Structures are given as structure tokens and as C-alpha cells.
Amino acid sequence: MNTRKACGFLLLLALFCLFPGNASGASVTLTGAGATFPLPFYLKVFDQYHLQTGAEIRYQGVGSGKGVQKLLAREVDFAGTDIASSREEGTSGDAFVRIPTCIGAVTIVYNLPGNPRLRFTAEVLADLFLGGIAVWNDPRIAALNPNVPLPGLPIQVIHRSDGSGTTDILSEYLSKASRAWREAMGAGKVLRWPVGRGTRGNAGVAGLVKEISGSVGYVELIYAMGNDMTFGQLANRSGRFVAPSMESIAMAAETAKHTNGNRSLTDTPASAGYPVVGYTWIVVFKDQSSRVGIQRKTAEELIRLLYWITHEGQRYAEELHYVPLPRAAVLQAEADLRKITFQGRPLLKRRR
Missing domain, CATH: 3.40.190.10 (Periplasmic binding protein-like II)
Known part of the structure; x- marks a missing residue:
């Protein structure tokens, strides 16, 4: 096993240890919709994540506005947006968490x-x-x-x-x-x-x-x-x-x-x-259990995916002409991911 593959394996193993319960995405499908600005990057990282975990991620590039509408209507698990939270209706309150994914x-x-x-x-x-x-x-x-x-x-x-x-x-x-x-x-x-x-x-x-x-x-x-x-x-x-x-x-x-990844560029x-x-973000519900019918393993896989994108997934940014997240934005993303809960309990566990 070469060094790059070994590092990827160890990061994925550590990532799984941050979550209770299901450690395999093989039976999980996640859906998203929104921004076309980062679409080539998303297609790349979603494909790589699928190869590593078996989880299937389906993303529709319908534009930031439509993606957020679909999230608000509970039609998708996450929305992609390039719009700053101060100008985006419906996603600036405590009910949502915005995770930066790359810069373009x-x-x-x-x-x-x-x-x-x-x-x-x-x-x-x-x-x-x-x-x-x-x-x-x-x-x-x-x-x-x-x-x-x-x-x-x-x-x-x-x-x-x-x-x-x-x-x-x-x-x-x-x-x-x-x-x-x-x-x-x-x-x-x-x-x-x-x-x-x-x-x-x-x-x-x-x-x-x-x-x-x-x-x-x-x-x-x-x-x-x-x-x-x-x-x-x-x-x-x-x-x-x-x-x-x-x-x-x-x-x-x-x-x-x-x-922290929310500043205008x-x-x-x-x-x-x-x-x-500008940054581009993925937006999710802060309380995943507020989505009727969602299973805990689906919510866990969503947070696991977001953690992976903001860490290992960053190595795919430059080959597609995007800039990886600054370290401060990655650290803030970790803190924000810990705010996401299912039935009152955080989905991402702290490292010991």
C-alpha cells in the first residue's frame, strides 16, 4: 500500500471512529441539489467517497436557489449554495448549519x-x-x-x-x-x-x-x-x-x-x-431528526460525508481549479458539524 493510499485509509478509519453505530455506507443513499459553481468538484468527491465507503450520493446541479428550496421542502438531504448566509433566505437561522467545501x-x-x-x-x-x-x-x-x-x-x-x-x-x-x-x-x-x-x-x-x-x-x-x-x-x-x-x-x-469560512472573498x-x-457551502438541517422518516444511519452518513469532504476531499480541489479550504475554515467546519444532532444527541463525536 503506498503512502497516499495508507493516509487515506487511516483518515477514513479515524473518521468512522468519530461516529457511533453504522460504520458502512454500503446501504445508504444521500440526495442533494443546488449550486453548479462547485459541481465538477462535487462529482469528483462524491465518486471518490462512494469508492471508499459504498455510500451513493445523488446530486442535482439545479442552482443555489432551487437547491435550498428543495432542502426546505425536505426533498433532499443537503443543498449546495454559493450565496452568503446574510443574503440567503431561510438558511441563516439556528435550524441550519452551513459547511464550506472549497473556494472558486x-x-x-x-x-x-x-x-x-x-x-x-x-x-x-x-x-x-x-x-x-x-x-x-x-x-x-x-x-x-x-x-x-x-x-x-x-x-x-x-x-x-x-x-x-x-x-x-x-x-x-x-x-x-x-x-x-x-x-x-x-x-x-x-x-x-x-x-x-x-x-x-x-x-x-x-x-x-x-x-x-x-x-x-x-x-x-x-x-x-x-x-x-x-x-x-x-x-x-x-x-x-x-x-x-x-x-x-x-x-x-x-x-x-x-x-471561519463565512467571510466574503x-x-x-x-x-x-x-x-x-467565493466560498461554496453545503447546507443541512441542524436537527436531522426533524426530517420525517429519516433514519439515524442516513444522518450519520451525511455528517461523515461532510467531514470527509472538508478533510481528505480537499486534495481533489486543485486538480479541478478550486482552492482548498484554509485551515481556520476546516477547524470551524469541525465545530459546526458537532452542532448537528439526531434526537438531541450530536452525530459527530469529539476526538480524544
Whole structure:
């Protein structure tokens, strides 16, 4: 057995010791729904967890808003969301626990002849999405990209039509950095876009941008990388134009190094940080026995899965262009997992 496999086995063994009762997920199926922002990461870790435990995890990428609705309706065991608790209805009270799972970035993707790497400020990007900038060779875009031959193509905005954490992260950044956007749109998972065409999911936006010449949209980094799409550089708070990368995302995440995983990562003061970065979370009921018909072994498997994602599962983040959780966020996740109960008793036991 090699060292990596041995470490994985020992961590899984230790994880099982944290729980009373059932130590095998072979007969357990967990269901979840929500964010598409972390979907590639979730598909990877759910598959790896299944290989190690036998537990089956079924996840629907329906968007953060719809996922939380499904959780509230007791249709799923957990919801995936990228929306900060302060702006997410129904999940900010004591009845829910939010566990951060990884960190990602929202990229600005577009379809232009030659696909040049363009620069955008928050003000120019906001005006573009608001419809004030209607063609690609607009003087404001040209001024930021003096050596790029810009076409006179009309700009076609592609945006999310569903309740989207990706929209929430982007709009939070624009609300902080652009007064025009803040006053016209604000931050939220669903926006009343004045221009453009809406579609569902990160994959939907990526697909339309690839299809439509002159289009622009926004997707999580893995969707841009996986579809070989060109994405822009954004001006951060320090005035530097930064492209999304593992390094620039990690620099933004450094501002949360000593926080609990609930802090906003948009428009941070990191001098080399990419400005549109965010946590993504899994949300569960604090009292698992409040869900009619749930068995204790299912609740135990859910908490075991979340513990595994925030520990061993983090090693799968970087290969999919996500940044692993800071140590402080992992420690807070452990503390929050201990708050989750079944019939008044915690499901996760403390290490001795």
C-alpha cells in the first residue's frame, strides 16, 4: 500500500471512529441539489467517497436557489449554495448549519474573433452588463486594451436565469466596486437584467457564449478551462489587472486565512488577488431528526460525508481549479458539524 493510499485509509478509519453505530455506507443513499459553481468538484468527491465507503450520493446541479428550496421542502438531504448566509433566505437561522467545501472564482468569458485576452474594470464591466456599452469597440473598452484590434460586433450578454450563487458572487463584487451597478442592480442570486439572454447553470452560460459570436457571460473557472474559453483580466482593489488562476484565487483566499469560512472573498485588499472569488457551502438541517422518516444511519452518513469532504476531499480541489479550504475554515467546519444532532444527541463525536 503506498503512502497516499495508507493516509487515506487511516483518515477514513479515524473518521468512522468519530461516529457511533453504522460504520458502512454500503446501504445508504444521500440526495442533494443546488449550486453548479462547485459541481465538477462535487462529482469528483462524491465518486471518490462512494469508492471508499459504498455510500451513493445523488446530486442535482439545479442552482443555489432551487437547491435550498428543495432542502426546505425536505426533498433532499443537503443543498449546495454559493450565496452568503446574510443574503440567503431561510438558511441563516439556528435550524441550519452551513459547511464550506472549497473556494472558486467567477470568470468573465466572451466569444470574439481571435479571442484576445481583454482587461476590464468594475465600472466598464458593470456598464457592459447594464447595456450602456453595446459594441466591443466602444472607446471605454478600447482605452483599457490599446493594443487589441476590437471588432465592431454588438455585445450580447449571457446571464443566469435561475437562482444562482455564481450571479450572487459576481453581483456582490460589482456592488462593492461600481456605484452604478450598486444603485441599479445590487447583489443577489436573481437579478432583473436590463439586457441579454438568460439560461440555467454554469454549463448553460458556457454553452451559449461558445455558440454566439460577440457574446459575454460569467462562469466558474473550471467551466472556462474545461471548455477552452478565453476569459478576461479584472482590475482589483489595488488597480492591478489580474487573471483568475490558482495563485490569484489563493491570494484572495489569504484574506480569510484566519476566518471561519463565512467571510466574503470578493474585492479583497490582496494586491495580487483576483477580485471575484467565493466560498461554496453545503447546507443541512441542524436537527436531522426533524426530517420525517429519516433514519439515524442516513444522518450519520451525511455528517461523515461532510467531514470527509472538508478533510481528505480537499486534495481533489486543485486538480479541478478550486482552492482548498484554509485551515481556520476546516477547524470551524469541525465545530459546526458537532452542532448537528439526531434526537438531541450530536452525530459527530469529539476526538480524544
